Amino acid sequence: MRIPLSYVIKRIGFLVAVLFTAATINFIIPKLAPRDPVTELINQKIASGGLTSEGAAEFGDSLRKLYGLDRPLWQQYLTYIWNMMRFDLGYSIVNYPQRVSFIINQTVYWTLGFVLTSTLLAFVIGTVVGALVGWSKTSKWLSWLMPPLAMFSAVPAFILALLLIYFLAFKAKAFPLRGGFSATIVVNWKDPKFLLDVVHHALLPGLSMLLVSVGGWSLGMRAMMVTVEGADYMTFADAKGLKGPRLFFRYALRNTLLPQITALAMQLGLIVSGATLVETMFSYPGIGNRLGGAIRALDYPVIYGIVFFMVVGIAVATLLVDLMYPLLDPRISYSGG
Amino acid sequence: MQRGQGFKGFLNYIRRNPAFGGGMVLLLLLFLFATVAGLFVPKEGAYPLAAMPKQPPGGEYPFGTDSVGRDLLPTTIYGTRMTLTIGMIAGAIGLGVGTVLGFMTGYFGGLFDTVVKFFVDVLMTIPSFLLLITIAASVPNPEDMSIIRMALILSLVSWVQPTRAIRAQVLSMRERAFVMMAKLSGMNGMEIIIKELMPNLMPYLAISLAGAVNGGVLGSLGLQTLGIGNLREPSLGMTIYWLRYYNAFLQGYWWWIIEPVTVIALIFIAFLLLSIGLDEFANPRTRRTV
Numbered sequence: 001m002r003i004p005l006s007y008v009i010k011r012i013g014f015l016v017a018v019l020f021t022a023a024t025i026n027f028i029i030p031k032l033a034p035r036d037p038v039t040e041l042i043n044q045k046i047a048s049g050g051l052t053s054e055g056a057a058e059f060g061d062s063l064r065k066l067y068g069l070d071r072p073l074w075q076q077y078l079t080y081i082w083n084m085m086r087f088d089l090g091y092s093i094v095n096y097p098q099r100v101s102f103i104i105n106q107t108v109y110w111t112l113g114f115v116l117t118s119t120l121l122a123f124v125i126g127t128v129v130g131a132l133v134g135w136s137k138t139s140k141w142l143s144w145l146m147p148p149l150a151m152f153s154a155v156p157a158f159i160l161a162l163l164l165i166y167f168l169a170f171k172a173k174a175f176p177l178r179g180g181f182s183a184t185i186v187v188n189w190k191d192p193k194f195l196l197d198v199v200h201h202a203l204l205p206g207l208s209m210l211l212v213s214v215g216g217w218s219l220g221m222r223a224m225m226v227t228v229e230g231a232d233y234m235t236f237a238d239a240k241g242l243k244g245p246r247l248f249f250r251y252a253l254r255n256t257l258l259p260q261i262t263a264l265a266m267q268l269g270l271i272v273s274g275a276t277l278v279e280t281m282f283s284y285p286g287i288g289n290r291l292g293g294a295i296r297a298l299d300y301p302v303i304y305g306i307v308f309f310m311v312v313g314i315a316v317a318t319l320l321v322d323l324m325y326p327l328l329d330p331r332i333s334y335s336g337g
Numbered sequence: 338m339q340r341g342q343g344f345k346g347f348l349n350y351i352r353r354n355p356a357f358g359g360g361m362v363l364l365l366l367l368f369l370f371a372t373v374a375g376l377f378v379p380k381e382g383a384y385p386l387a388a389m390p391k392q393p394p395g396g397e398y399p400f401g402t403d404s405v406g407r408d409l410l411p412t413t414i415y416g417t418r419m420t421l422t423i424g425m426i427a428g429a430i431g432l433g434v435g436t437v438l439g440f441m442t443g444y445f446g447g448l449f450d451t452v453v454k455f456f457v458d459v460l461m462t463i464p465s466f467l468l469l470i471t472i473a474a475s476v477p478n479p480e481d482m483s484i485i486r487m488a489l490i491l492s493l494v495s496w497v498q499p500t501r502a503i504r505a506q507v508l509s510m511r512e513r514a515f516v517m518m519a520k521l522s523g524m525n526g527m528e529i530i531i532k533e534l535m536p537n538l539m540p541y542l543a544i545s546l547a548g549a550v551n552g553g554v555l556g557s558l559g560l561q562t563l564g565i566g567n568l569r570e571p572s573l574g575m576t577i578y579w580l581r582y583y584n585a586f587l588q589g590y591w592w593w594i595i596e597p598v599t600v601i602a603l604i605f606i607a608f609l610l611l612s613i614g615l616d617e618f619a620n621p622r623t624r625r626t627v
Contacts, residue, residue, distance in 0.1 A: 014458070017455075018459050018462045018463060021459050025463075025468065025471060026471060029471055029475045030475050032475075033475040033477060150609065151606055153609075154602075154605040154606050154608070154609035155601070155602045155605050155606070156555060156558065156559070156601075156605070158559075158562060158577075159558075159577075159598055159601050159602060162577070162580075162598050163595075163598055165586050166586055166591060166594050169586070170586045170587070170589060177586055177587065269462070269463070269464030269465075269466075269467075270464065272464060272467075273465075273466035273559065276466075277559055277562055277563070280562065280563060280581070281581060291563075292564070295470065295474050295563050295564055295565060296563075296564045298474070300474075303471065303474055307467045307471050310464070311462075311463050311464070311467060314462065314464060315462050315463075318462060
């Protein structure tokens, strides 16, 4: 099944609209707030003794010039949008010569590692469990899994993370308490010992993300499975004498997977938000914890830059899932609109 | 709906819909904890230096104290009150705006509908929590943020989901026979919305309200955990922020961790049960999900 070009164009147009809105919000909000980051920074520098009050005015002017704050608003806006389109997110105020894009590049892979792994695992486990519970021919004790899974899915991941840290890391000492790798180890990505250490540190943050999302996937899958089992084509396939596994995999599972994939696209934003807080709990060296640090230090270019980057990531991922959809389900065509 | 009358009929209904009953009871207990318990415990204890620091639960401090001398019993009581209040204000505003926009766009359609739908679609793609971070971090003096200001910030995103859900329901109901009848009998649009559609969508409005309050609580917890908002006044999110700040784990202050986590978990489980129960009430024919 081919995806019609008009749909792709329409969908990409929407993506551009989303990014444009996000960039505009990033631009407008600081202007609305009666808050002057330059003055705040100068006061901070004076307080810490790094700047005398005579040099402050000059320093402030050069900072304003550097950030383009001395130009008219519409020029600032156009420059801002242009910079965002080129993914030039500016400089950090607190760690001045560092570019925001450099900070993102430094941290994003840590986050991608544990978030992608835990999300995919949770999706697969949750879908299989939900499918088995919903399938009438599996044993009934499986359905006892559902209430605890549902409970877990209600609680935010970072709250669950607190419990996991206390019981599994502090009490049982089975996992490290915090960080992305041990302080004593030499950072060397080719060293298997270092890699093992990194995985060991990623397990607990990943587990808190996983436990929280398995419930949602299995609940959705179970409901779909029950609906599909009652469909006419299932009765017909059963009447033809098809065996259980073939019915389960080829007829039921395949038809119930699609809403799950749509749900996955819808959940991406929640997953990223959840991961941000989980990373903060673990002081994990990922992008979410870096965002938390920027918030505490009021490092606005980093806050806005990371938020914009996350929005872009989520919007693009959602687009990719949407475009994958007709490949998974031959019944769907977007030609109608 | 139940056939029985009054309170007995309600109890009968609860028996058939235990999730709804469980959620209501749990939420009621949390409300009582946040209000009635506050009558016996003064708020002064919820600030630093009010008590002997680092005390495990027992004796004078049934909930223990934290490492800067907050008595955790009043901190938890007033924190629960603050967090629930923020959630309820944000949720009520969200539902209010969502109801007006949802009915207007769903019933009347037109250019207004196109514009609102576009913004809802865009805001569904941009995660609300990231939007909240951008907005709340830019507010001047976040450390003095009042309950109302926090709730207003949260309500900037809490209208999106209700608008979407209510619009979809109105769209599906707009072409039904009873709406046609009302139209033929000469009712105008507003009358149909208020007299015909609104009563039929009550369960969905209740589900939207539960979702919006839940979202408000979650948003405020997340922001406070990241250090945005008032970190002096007792709230559940502020408790989480400080226990991380002072490394309660490394010191093994289990009570400081378990207490807010338990209350937060109970709040979200109450909302989960409530929404399952309300869903059962709105669509009694679908199979139960839990």
